[in-house]
Amino acid sequence: MCAVAGWLAAALARSRRLYRRSLGDRRWLLERERESAAHAAVETERARIARELHDIVSHNVSIMIVQAGAAREVLDMMPGEAAQALLAVEGAGRDTMTELRHLLGLLAPAPDGADETDLSPQPSLSRLSPLIDRIAFAGLPVEVRISGEPRPLPAGIDVTAYRIVQEALTNALRHGDATKAEVTVRYADHYLRVEVLNSGPSVLSGDRPPCTPRSDGTGRGLVGLRQRIAVYGGDLDARRRLGGGYRVRARIPLERP
Template sequence: MTLLAAVLLAAFVVAAAAAVAAGLAAARARRRHRRALDERGWLLERERQAAASGAVAAERARIARELHDIVSHNVSVMVVQAGAAREVLAASAADVPPDVAGALAAVEGAGRDALKELRHLLGLLAPAADGAEEHFEPQPGLDGLSRLVDRIAFAGLPVDVFINGEPRPLPAGIDTTAYRIIQEALTNALKHGEADRAEVSVRYAERSLRIEVLNTGPARPARRTAPVGTGRGLLGLRERIAVYGGDFDARRRFGGGFRVRARIPLDAA
């Protein structure tokens, strides 16, 4: 082998070794990059799940607080009425069987015990941030729908309301849930700024209450009509309706806009 051939062979070996080393280094870099991407994706998923869990927990606490207020308000009224009736009977000159006064006293005592337990349970489920005493107030219901619609319209989103069926009194929890569904749907339509008009339909069926909120907006491709529901507000609505075993669906509409539908059974309420 001549000296030139030996030099060329050595140069080829060095070049090949350098190429192999560079290839291995590039492969290791790609593996590190993939691992970094996988780890970042895992962390983002963990954060998303934590945020969703936090939103669900916060909404459950809010539901607990609202149901607590509803029940506490009604029990408070019962206690006051029972106590007033007992005092009226005691001051009356009529001959009242002693069992009646005893029954009223039992109702009053049971009501006060129930209020104490409700306060204790609410403290476990949704403690007040400032430790202040709770104030029991009736939660909003469908009787406040017109005021809600007026506020949304004043903020810039006209709303048409359609009531189907014969309106009738609803259980307080369902009444509040129905109001919150409409409130959240209209607030989202107003907040995201794509809707130019909204429609609210409330249908009193024989065994269920059906709610639909539609809004119009810029045209969207047909593929965007898939169900959605990862927002915190929508998660909260699902939690509310799940309390009563109802159905919930929220999706973008073909041709633009958004649709929220809910069905709340009334026979199991």
């Protein structure tokens, strides 16, 4: 009887040790998973911030460079036009500061707890007109076509669609010899399609400008757009057109209205 009791006591002690060891291993695994999840979250947020900064700075600084160059060229002969161009530079600078202030306000709240976040509307397809006006004033006429029945979109998709148009038009303005651009937004039952075309030298002519966007669509801005669109299960196609110019086309799935 004593032997059986001793055996049971030893078995119980062994089971407790194994149980404690199992708990320790489980806690270690959970800690590793938490660390991995936290690291992934940090990297995702870092990539998101990098994309936002690129979109904000690249677009507005490009506008400022183009307008400042135009003002310099006509300053002596057409001071009125030069003044308009300089006002556009000032406006682009203010827009940049507003958007950066909004982004930084989200990243670093005020230490006293006061909410200093800029409450101006976020970029969206409903706010394309100011963007189109800025691009057109900088010298690139833009035609916009909307097909299907426009409807409210999820906030993330709405911002992404706006950024697609912004990046494509900024590249068209900044690179190459584009003389006009066309923006098409199509609202379908199950997807949203955004396409931006711009004119330029034909691929067949061999007159490729030295600063044309990369024909394989792997520029930093386009890579950022692909990452944005992939979050929503969409895809992006960016390439030079045989007839001349460049095309950016995105397709983002939507829930049926």
